[in-house]
Amino acid sequence: MRVILRYIFTTALIAVLVALFNSCGSRKSMVYLQPDSTQITTLYEEYVPKIQSNDILTIVITAADPKVTTPFNPLSTMMTSNLTQQTDMALRPTYTVDDQGDITLPMLGKVHLVGLTRLEAIEKIRNELTTYIKDPGVNINFNNFRVSVLGEVARPGSFIMPTERVTVLEALGMAGDLTIRGVRENIMVIREVDGKKTVQRLDLTQQNTLNSPYYYLAQNDVIYVEPNKAQINNSKLGANTNIIISIASLLITVISVITR
Template sequence: MLVILSSCGSRKEMVYLQQDSTQINTRFEEFTPRVQTNDILTIVVTAADPKVTAPFNPLSTMSTGNLTQQTDMALRPTYTVDEKGDIVLPMLGRVHVSGLTRIQVIDKIREELSQYIKDPGVNINFNNFRVSVLGEVARPGSFTLPSERVTVLEALSMAGDLTIRGVRENVLLIREVDGKKTMHRLDLTKQVTLNSPYYYLAQNDVIYVEPNKSQINNSKLGANTNIIISIASLIITVISVLTR
């Protein structure tokens, strides 16, 4: 009974984003992820005449109409950002992209391509935009995302949401910036979290949900403790029957 009572949580501890007077002004544009070292980018160049883009899409020229969309995506050229923050593109050579948003990289490459192609189109995607969710969630793990526009709540939903034993007021976000890891705490029970600069995730973010006090206390009860409690209950029952 004591274990059951200690595991009960109040509404204040359990409900997400409880209503208050907070003014929500979250803007994704302010917290757009930026390209980092070791990011893998898929870059496809397009133009009115597909032939002129062939030198800039060395792998995508292998695609044919018989390939599935998934196979075609796998054949598209990818580029890894080196330790200097550069990628090396066909014809263009080194292009510095570290610290830029995806849209800024598109604009920069389009400008470089303009000397070779009239009105070029550039499509860029992160190939390794991954976040990890650990701790008191239904399905912990790492998730590769098709888009960089993802929130902490969306990542938690991919992990099956927090369990009843997860602490919602103190979710830890670990982020690496310029090679240095930083740690930030989010209170998912308050609407002010929607205004946090860490509400939108960046590549390689790690979310950790810590267990509540009752879960920590329960973890101390090992198999031996359960056996002892069972034996003690049996002895008490036997004594109760014999002394009637």
């Protein structure tokens, strides 16, 4: 009987060691952007985010004579010197792009911006302003350039980006990077294009990810990092912990009685 029990214990120990060995990650599955023969050809200019319906834009008009810009900046605080920078930014004029892709600017009326990059929108508004202002300046910023990072990262959540030039690696960095349990070879990026959801998967261990059109993010992108098999198995184990503990206690009791 003792020989049988020793055999059972030995077999169980081997099974545990094999499971632990299989759950260990290799360098190949952990290191980002491992060097290979890929030629990096990605240019940010090819994937600049375009203005979409429901985007919220801060638009400030400037000129050599600030007085002539007053009608175009109804909430402008540029002439108010006693406000903090944070308050100043909060009170600057904002415009929501409607479902038709337009905003309504003072004096200019409706201006169609959807589908344009930020720089293209600046140039379009500047050209229309030349009728009223000599050498006008236009500054446009996204107020709602938001990306969400979910799954196996240190700090999942939604993040407002200070600029539209943001990469998937930067977004993951804001979320505290992947945990040791995150699958780096299968990062999901969900994007809405012309009202339709698209899904792209990126392998962060491969250098050719830098050439993906999804390497640079667009507003409202969602990044999802799936858990590895070990984490999934641990989750299943956690759900059945009480049952396993009860069975283990029973087996220990039976073995103790038999081996006396």
